[in-house]
Amino acid sequence: MKLPDPTVIRTDVLVVGGGLGGVRAALRAQELGADVTVVEKAVISRAGPMTYVHSQFAPYKLLEGDELRQWMEEFVVGANYLADQEWLEVYLREAYFRVQELVHMGVPYVRDEQGRLKYSLVRGHKVGTTLGADGRATMEVLRRELTRRRVRLIEKVMVNDLLTTDGRHPTRDRICGAVGFHVRTGEPYLFLAKAVILNTGPFYPKIHYAYVDHCTGEGHAMAFRAGAELAGMEFAQYAAWSYFNRQFFTPGQAKIQGIGARFVNALGEEFMPRYDPIWGNFSGLFQVARAIATENLEGRGPCFVDMRHCSDEDLAVLYKVVPTLERAFKEFDIDPKKDLLRVDPFILIGTGSSSGVRVDLWSRASLPGLFAVGTCTHLPIMMTGISGSSLSTFSNVGGYRAGEKAAEIARQMAHHPPHDPQQVKELIAGFCAPLSRRGQTRPCDIWMAIGEVTAEAGFALFKNEARIARTRDRLREIRHMLLPRVTAPDVHELVKANEVANYLQMAEVACEAMLARKESRGELIRADYPYQDNDDWLRWIIVRRQGEGEGLSLSFWDLPYDRYPIPPKRGKVPLTFPIPEEYRVAPEAASERSMERRGA
Numbered sequence: 354m355k356l357p358d359p360t361v362i363r364t365d366v367l368v369v370g371g372g373l374g375g376v377r378a379a380l381r382a383q384e385l386g387a388d389v390t391v392v393e394k395a396v397i398s399r400a401g402p403m404t405y406v407h408s409q410f411a412p413y414k415l416l417e418g419d420e421l422r423q424w425m426e427e428f429v430v431g432a433n434y435l436a437d438q439e440w441l442e443v444y445l446r447e448a449y450f451r452v453q454e455l456v457h458m459g460v461p462y463v464r465d466e467q468g469r470l471k472y473s474l475v476r477g478h479k480v481g482t483t484l485g486a487d488g489r490a491t492m493e494v495l496r497r498e499l500t501r502r503r504v505r506l507i508e509k510v511m512v513n514d515l516l517t518t519d520g521r522h523p524t525r526d527r528i529c530g531a532v533g534f535h536v537r538t539g540e541p542y543l544f545l546a547k548a549v550i551l552n553t554g555p556f557y558p559k560i561h562y563a564y565v566d567h568c569t570g571e572g573h574a575m576a577f578r579a580g581a582e583l584a585g586m587e588f589a590q591y592a593a594w595s596y597f598n599r600q601f602f603t604p605g606q607a608k609i610q611g612i613g614a615r616f617v618n619a620l621g622e623e624f625m626p627r628y629d630p631i632w633g634n635f636s637g638l639f640q641v642a643r644a645i646a647t648e649n650l651e652g653r654g655p656c657f658v659d660m661r662h663c664s665d666e667d668l669a670v671l672y673k674v675v676p677t678l679e680r681a682f683k684e685f686d687i688d689p690k691k692d693l694l695r696v697d698p699f700i701l702i703g704t705g706s707s708s709g710v711r712v713d714l715w716s717r718a719s720l721p722g723l724f725a726v727g728t729c730t731h732l733p734i735m736m737t738g739i740s741g742s743s744l745s746t747f748s749n750v751g752g753y754r755a756g757e758k759a760a761e762i763a764r765q766m767a768h769h770p771p772h773d774p775q776q777v778k779e780l781i782a783g784f785c786a787p788l789s790r791r792g793q794t795r796p797c798d799i800w801m802a803i804g805e806v807t808a809e810a811g812f813a814l815f816k817n818e819a820r821i822a823r824t825r826d827r828l829r830e831i832r833h834m835l836l837p838r839v840t841a842p843d844v845h846e847l848v849k850a851n852e853v854a855n856y857l858q859m860a861e862v863a864c865e866a867m868l869a870r871k872e873s874r875g876e877l878i879r880a881d882y883p884y885q886d887n888d889d890w891l892r893w894i895i896v897r898r899q900g901e902g903e904g905l906s907l908s909f910w911d912l913p914y915d916r917y918p919i920p921p922k923r924g925k926v927p928l929t930f931p932i933p934e935e936y937r938v939a940p941e942a943a944s945e946r947s948m949e950r951r952g953a
């Protein structure tokens with residue numbers, strides 16, 4: 354099949370993905386004189402996880418001295434001591450300015466009757482404050498700003514691979530651009546850039562949740578293929594509890610918790626304090642989802658969220674910042690002042706509170722010329738934390754920093770670095786391969802197979818070495834047996850075929866990292882290591898591709914606690930979280946037992 358020649362765009366700074374982080378990076382680089390191009394797979398402010406966000410971490414003043422330390426401590430403890438405290442300090446100091454800039458741009462944050470910004474608390478914070486704002490409205494303001502400043506914006510183009518100056522993957526040299534495709538016409542794009550900033554968001558399977566069906570990990574996977582380091586991949590577990598009344602999903606979980614909602618089981622017991630004695634109903638998404646699943650498994654389900662005691666004023670703020678929740682309540686005839694809402698959890702391989710491209714304090718990835726911001730990074734301010742709302746502000750701060758450094762690189766380079774035309778050809782041919790195959794295997798078949806392998810409770814909730822290895826092997830089998838047969842009769846399916854390939858690659862990497870961490874921490878619960886080990890495991894697992902084949906290398910980075918202001922609590926901390934009896938035994942025996950229970 355003859356492939357069309359790509360449209361070529363030369364730019365100083367290429368930003369891939371127009372979430373909050375990408376737009377902030379673009380605006381800052383442009384402000385410093387760089388020629389900037391933002392390429393977005395969908396349409397900015399009409400798609401993507403940021404349109405779903407309802408609250409943004411926002412210090413109510415410039416933090417200093419003891420107060421700064423107190424806020425840091427809240428993050429460090431919430432992050433199970435895995436946060437990079439140097440990044441955290443930068444984040445907490447700069448967040449105030451970055452949010453105030455958004456205020457001046459016109460982001461409609463919630464205000465009180467006197468017109469003052471209304472700061473409030475959300476899940477994971479007892480001191481750290483947030484501001485409520487509809488994420489879609491936030492992105493509309495930022496999009497207007499891009500247009501006003503005439504930043505080049507190319508929408509509906511999916512970027513799938515990075516270019517390297519030596520034409521190799523993994524590279525021994527630097528990143529010099531990217532290739533992408535129009536998601537409607539299939540027209541290829543070649544971007545030549547002095548610096549590339551990835552902001553492709555989280556990686557998720559397609560489960561029609563949280564406006565992220567099209568965020569399948571291209572940023573993660575393209576960085577990995579090019580040889581960049583990833584970190585926190587063992588925590589790539591996303592859990593949520595907001596499948597309401599078995600009828601609808603909506604955003605707003607942190608905010609619902611923030612206004613004081615309570616979780617109760619079928620016996621009317623408030624169960625969260627049992628699972629999380631410190632945070633109780635304010636606990637992290639993962640803890641709440643796992644608690645509900647455990648209540649259900651042990652016969653005390655179904656579970657509910659109770660907002661009947663919440664004030665009208667709090668509910669009004671909730672509706673203002675999460676308008677879809679109010680719409681859903683109306684559509685399904687729910688009155689939260691009278692009705693309990695049934696909640697059902699789900700857990701899958703995908704971005705939780707970390708897992709992505711490893712970045713330094715300037716959002717630089719480990720390859721020259723490459724940056725990453727937002728949820729496609731390993732979120733060094735948390736790694737395994739429970740802080741609600743801090744992620745968008747990490748995009749805000751990290752994006753600004755990336756834009757600043759990328760503009761500096763562009764200024765210092767007289768010419769664009771060279772690229773390899775053969776690499777461009779091969780990458781385009783690889784992307785288009787499903788178009789020329791015959792057969793009936795479609796991307797949705799692969800998603801189905803992945804779902805079956807990863808959703809099983811023994812893997813999703815209570816892992817052990819054998820169960821993780823089995824899941825990894827099954828994912829590998831899907832990649833070897835099914836993926837090469839995927840066909841795409843049109844561009845729509847072609848996009849999906851590449852999305853599922855990227856996700857699958859990252860899901861396997863996640864399993865490798867899960868196997869390597871021999872303890873339980875944050876989103877990773879290992880039934881064979883039922884404790885958090887603060888003697889041996891205050892370290893990050895760094896994953897890199899090794900050679901041109903499938904190999905990967907794992908290494909460790911010990912957190913430099915000798916430099917950090919907040920010391921860790923050393924020792925082994927047993928899991929306070931109960932592991933149901935059936936998941937304490939070998940997987941084979943467990944599955945036989947559950948078959949018996951179901952009467953099979």
Ligand SMILES: Cc1cc2nc3c(=O)[nH]c(=O)nc-3n(C[C@H](O)[C@H](O)[C@H](O)COP(=O)(O)OP(=O)(O)OC[C@H]3O[C@@H](n4cnc5c(N)ncnc54)[C@H](O)[C@@H]3O)c2cc1C
Pocket residue numbers: 369370371372373374375392393394395396397400401402403404405406407408409410510511512513552553554555563565567568569571572593604605607726727728729741742743744745746748
């Ligand atoms: C259920 C849920 C609730 C959340 N609630 C909150 C909250 O209340 N507060 C908060 O601070 N954070 C919240 N988050 C996190 C939030 O999504 C991020 O903080 C926020 O979206 C900013 O992320 P980002 O800058 O990485 O960009 P994103 O918003 O993730 O945007 C990434 C962009 O990249 C584009 N893209 C993806 N792939 C490609 C590609 N291949 N080529 C080109 N473009 C591509 C996407 O279309 C998207 O526009 C929540 C996340 C989830 C999943």
